[in-house]
Amino acid sequence: MFQRGVRGAITVDSNTKNDIECATIELLSEMINENNIEIENISFVIFTLTKDLTAAFPAKFARENFNFKYVPMMCYNEADIENSITKCLRILISYNTDKKQEEIKHIYLKDAKILRQDLR
Numbered sequence: 001m002f003q004r005g006v007r008g009a010i011t012v013d014s015n016t017k018n019d020i021e022c023a024t025i026e027l028l029s030e031m032i033n034e035n036n037i038e039i040e041n042i043s044f045v046i047f048t049l050t051k052d053l054t055a056a057f058p059a060k061f062a063r064e065n066f067n068f069k070y071v072p073m074m075c076y077n078e079a080d081i082e083n084s085i086t087k088c089l090r091i092l093i094s095y096n097t098d099k100k101q102e103e104i105k106h107i108y109l110k111d112a113k114i115l116r117q118d119l120r
Contacts, residue, residue, distance in 0.1 A: 001096040003043060006035050006104050009090045009112035017056040020049075023089050024058040025065050027109060031093060032066070034105040042071050043094040048078040050088045058089060088112055 010027040013019045024047075031037070045068070047058040059073035078090065088111075097104075108115050 001041075001098055003094060004097050004099060004101065004104055006031055006037070006093045006095070006106060007090070007116070008093075008107040008109075009088055009115050010109040011085065011111040012053055012087045012089055015053050015055050015087070020053060020056040020058060020089065021061045024061040024091075027089065027091055027107060028062060028066060030107045030109065031091065034107060035097075035099070037093065037095055037097075039067055039071065041096045042068075043096065044072040044074075045094070046092040047073065047075045048090045049075065050078045050084070050086055051080050052087055053089065058091070085112065085115065 008027045008031045010023045012023040045059070045062065049058070057075050059068075059075050062068045062071070062073060078084075078088065090112075106116060
């Protein structure tokens with residue numbers, strides 16, 4: 001098995017706990033399903049949020065909805081780059097898999113579809 005990373009991003013409708021929760025669940029579900037990720041193979045998960053998303057920690061929703069009790073997770077602010085996408089939640093899952101790097105399916109949803117078009 002190899003240590004691989006799968007990236008994902010989604011824009012959040014508004015800076016509310018409910019919208020951040022819904023976006024986290026939608027993106028994580030897609031990332032896990034599309035890559036056939038088993039929870040016990042996850043090494044760690046990193047969440048980043050743009051500076052305009054401050055209402056909730058996405059890691060909390062991963063613990064509550066995906067049984068990530070023993071998965072190490074961290075939440076960070078995304079770099080505040082001029083003219084960059086707003087209200088964006090990004091996720092990096094590092095996990096063990098037999099897949100080759102080019103077989104990993106990176107997931108970009110809603111307005112985040114403009115990011116990393118070369119990976120899709």
